[in-house]
Amino acid sequence: MLPALTMGDPAGIGPELTVKAWEQLRTQGEGFVWIGDPALIEGIPTQIVNEPEQAGAVFAHALPVLPVYLPGPVVPGQPDSAMAGQVIASIERATRLALEGRVSAVVTNPISKAVLKAAGFGFPGHTEFLASLCGVPGEEIMMLASPQLRVVPVTVHVSLREALDSLTTDKIVQVGKALAQALRRDFGFEAPRIAVAGLNPHAGEGGVMGLEEQVMIEPAIRILREAGIDASGPYPPDTLFTDLARPLYDAALCMYHDQALIPLKTLDMASGVNVTLGLPIVRTSPDHGTAFAIAGKNRADPTSLLSALRLARDLGVRRASGKEKRP
Numbered sequence: 001m002l003p004a005l006t007m008g009d010p011a012g013i014g015p016e017l018t019v020k021a022w023e024q025l026r027t028q029g030e031g032f033v034w035i036g037d038p039a040l041i042e043g044i045p046t047q048i049v050n051e052p053e054q055a056g057a058v059f060a061h062a063l064p065v066l067p068v069y070l071p072g073p074v075v076p077g078q079p080d081s082a083m084a085g086q087v088i089a090s091i092e093r094a095t096r097l098a099l100e101g102r103v104s105a106v107v108t109n110p111i112s113k114a115v116l117k118a119a120g121f122g123f124p125g126h127t128e129f130l131a132s133l134c135g136v137p138g139e140e141i142m143m144l145a146s147p148q149l150r151v152v153p154v155t156v157h158v159s160l161r162e163a164l165d166s167l168t169t170d171k172i173v174q175v176g177k178a179l180a181q182a183l184r185r186d187f188g189f190e191a192p193r194i195a196v197a198g199l200n201p202h203a204g205e206g207g208v209m210g211l212e213e214q215v216m217i218e219p220a221i222r223i224l225r226e227a228g229i230d231a232s233g234p235y236p237p238d239t240l241f242t243d244l245a246r247p248l249y250d251a252a253l254c255m256y257h258d259q260a261l262i263p264l265k266t267l268d269m270a271s272g273v274n275v276t277l278g279l280p281i282v283r284t285s286p287d288h289g290t291a292f293a294i295a296g297k298n299r300a301d302p303t304s305l306l307s308a309l310r311l312a313r314d315l316g317v318r319r320a321s322g323k324e325k326r327p
């Protein structure tokens, strides 16, 4: 079974990444089925398939496409909210196929949150939309993973002010527990070590630089530890991601989006992968966005998409073997 790769924003770098991924994978016995408008694909052969099961036999000689036709022409770098319905339909179809067990995973090309919102899309991004499509709204966890670091932000796509207001002990515990479970199930850690970041400079320095560590984060760590999870901290965020610190934990639980994503992307944006934990299906994506400024210029680096496809395969294999072992 192959993963499904969604179209993403047609004016972004998704089509070019799809072409480059096909070129790299076609001789390696791996593949994917792309759900999008074949008119976006340039320079390589495409073949329309009616069912995802046909894609494996096609992949070595053409990009297999489950078609979703756009309502008009696309200019690279110029997003158009008139395309939003098809962008969303591609994600919906991939998810449905994954829930039906007909594709091994959903791998998403980047979408523009602002463009979709302008068209009335009611979700901050894929992460929340996929949880809703899978019938588990609120259980989604966003992880960014690279060979050097795994990070999970407790609060995600909200303003920094809103992130601070919405941070609670309960939320940190909920995300920490889900993270521990995913590290066991999906990443094979028997006793995962979770390093919890502080919120304030110097993790509050004993309350001199903020009280959130004492009133919110430390109690959460205690609850996680009482639940048998190897959580520790809160650690000063400025040294949590150094070369010396990273080998000491398997994932960092961070308090807000940029606390998590800045170190990951600075260390290795090319290999970073976004993984949605807490879903009944496997979903990965590149860690970057639509990169409109370079769309259509043959400058897009497919490494992150290739990493996302590889991780989707590995997670699928691990979940399948976990199921086999259960009584």
Ligand SMILES: NC(=O)C1=CN([C@@H]2O[C@H](COP(=O)(O)OP(=O)(O)OC[C@H]3O[C@@H](n4cnc5c(N)ncnc54)[C@H](O)[C@@H]3O)[C@@H](O)[C@H]2O)C=CC1
Binding pocket: 013, 109, 110, 111, 112, 113, 114, 115, 126, 274, 285, 286, 287, 288, 289, 290, 291, 292, 293, 294, 299, 300, 301, 302, 304
């Ligand atoms: N999973 C998703 O669908 C994601 C979507 N986005 C969306 O992407 C849009 C643009 O976001 P930005 O913050 O500008 O981030 P971005 O990742 O699109 O671009 C940041 C910088 O990195 C470069 N870049 C990104 N990917 C690249 C690649 N594969 N090869 C070469 N250069 C690359 C861009 O040219 C730009 O200079 C936003 O609308 C955002 O919502 C952002 C992150 C993830």
Ligand SMILES: NCC(=O)COP(=O)(O)O
Binding pocket: 111, 124, 125, 126, 127, 128, 261, 274, 285
């Ligand atoms: N910054 C990460 C990000 O935007 C992920 O968005 P999505 O995968 O939820 O669409």
